[in-house]
Amino acid sequence: MMISLFRNHPLVVRCIGIALATFFIAGTQASADNSGSSPSKTSAHKGMYKANNDKDIILRKNAQSTLYLLSGWGKAEEPYVWFTVSAHFNADQQAPNGKPFNLFSLSGAQDCKENHFFFYRTSYMYFDAKTKALSEVYFKKSKSDIMPINLDTIESSVKSIICN
Secondary structure: OOHHHHOOOHHHHHHHHHHHHHHHHOHHHHHHHOOOOOOOOOHHHHHHHHHOOOOOEEEEEOOOEEEEEOOOOEEOOOOEEEEEEEEEEEEEEEOOOOOEEEEEEEEEEEEOOOOEEEEEEEEEEEEEOOOOEEEEEEEEEOOOOOEEOOOOOHHHHHHHHHOO
């Protein structure tokens, strides 16, 4: 999925792979851990979230991390809808430059009719709970290849929210 975005950066691929593996491998457990149903599963939730685009939406949650669709998603150049997915980790991770991070975000765009997407910015951030300071420790701005939206993926969950 995102591997093509960073094919020349094995450390980034490993870091992103570890982060996403947490969500994909533990997806079944995450669903069981959530209190309530997934927003992508019920039409009642879709309408509610579409109207409340000013709040982050939890896509997946487990003991290690929480994955969000950040608020404010919306139309880009036709036919795309832009979005940002962010992960909050309960323990520090290492960014490609070796600095610790505990927040990760990936910005992309989806074509709802053609059922494909691409990513264009990756950001690694560190939130210091003691000082309440947020700093970006590493970012990469590079458009990925266009990829299909497959069922039961994060992109599919995002599509069910932003495209309806």
